[in-house]
Amino acid sequence: MCGRFDQNDIARRYVAAFGWADAAYRGQAEPTHNATPGTARLIFHMHGGAPAAEDIYWGYRPSWAVGKLPVAYQARLEKIHGNYWRRLLQTGRAVVPAHGWYEWTGEKGKRQAWHIHRKDRAPLFMLALASFAPARDHPAEGGFVLLTTDSQGGMVDVHDRSPLVLEAADAATWLDSDLSPEQAAELARALALGPDCFAWEQATLASARPAVKAAPGAGAAAEAAPAAPEPAPQLSLPL
Template sequence: MCGRFDQNDIARRYIAAFGWADAAYRTQAEPTFNAAPGTYRPVIHMQDGEPAVDDLFWGYRAAWAAAKLPVCVNARLEKLTNNYWGKLLKTGRAVVPANGWYEWTGEKGKRQPWHIHRKDREPIFMLALANFGPFKEHKAESGFVLITADAEGGMVDVHDRRPVVLNAADAATWLDPDISAAQAEMLARQMALGPDAFEWHKVSPEVNYAGRDGAHLVLPIDVPLAD
């Protein structure tokens, strides 16, 4: 799963990777090294055929499911075509840009956070599903979830799930309203970046606290000091 991510740059610099001339920026969220569920984060999507960036609540629950289901922060790639997620796969495809994400290992009470990022330190583009309409009862009615898949290779040593990350060109295709839901799902399955694109290191347990922030949170720990 993905329960925190590092989104420490401004939306305009993330958008630059797409090569778009412009986008509608309606975001006021500040960059953060420790984005947590239940907060509003910049999300890239297409509106009326044009790219846009809006602040959206991290968490989703369909309005009709309020009394039946919990608020989700992730959606499994294997279940995107079911009745719950299928509509959003058609009309609510989105991308959450970031610099990396966090996972935890170890026993409860001794959980060790890890920062996972691209080896080349380029931004990551995590696939998401979102509902951009207004909410009536709960913010999660118009929120987003990150799409996750089984971890592969060495990354399973950190966690058995990972967010689905594409490069900028494929992420732009994911957002294209002219591709079908079936094509979008196939893109997510076939073009997701594998473990060889990433590296990870241990970071301070301070990340465990949702209100903590700062560049020090992403620095590696347990690294031997130079002589």
């Protein structure tokens, strides 16, 4: 489901990998191998018709939902046409650049962290929905969620949900305000990268960046990878 992700590079290099030469960058988020919900992270979106890269709070809940619904950190692709998400699908499409994300397997107390990334180790671009309204009482009023879909192939062994990842050019099209919500959702379904594009490796829970062991059939050699403390449970609202 992507409870943490690896955003370990600086904004300028993520912007270059995305193919944006003139994006306005506003923000101070430091690169990290362990981006957590409830923190401000770098995202891409269109602002007034121009490319923008800025730090937005990871988590979303509108002010009217306080006391009724928890803060959400993911949204299911199959639910984004509902009333809760439709406004963001129209006006708040965004992209989160990263070098991978984490999932956990195993029993409580013996959980194993997995670092999932592109086989070519290139940056990946995860689809998101965001509210850019000023946050009055809680930062989640102006936050983002990652879009998830059913995992496919061998990735089901790690988690049954995965973030939607597109190639840079397709992710840029997702941001196009001329796309209707229906067209944007169809683009996400049709062009999301499949499991053959990814590798997943065990990550230890130590504070350093130790060597990791590649999962059988994951298609990547063992090498240094970030540590990943187990996250608290995160919510993807079924709305």
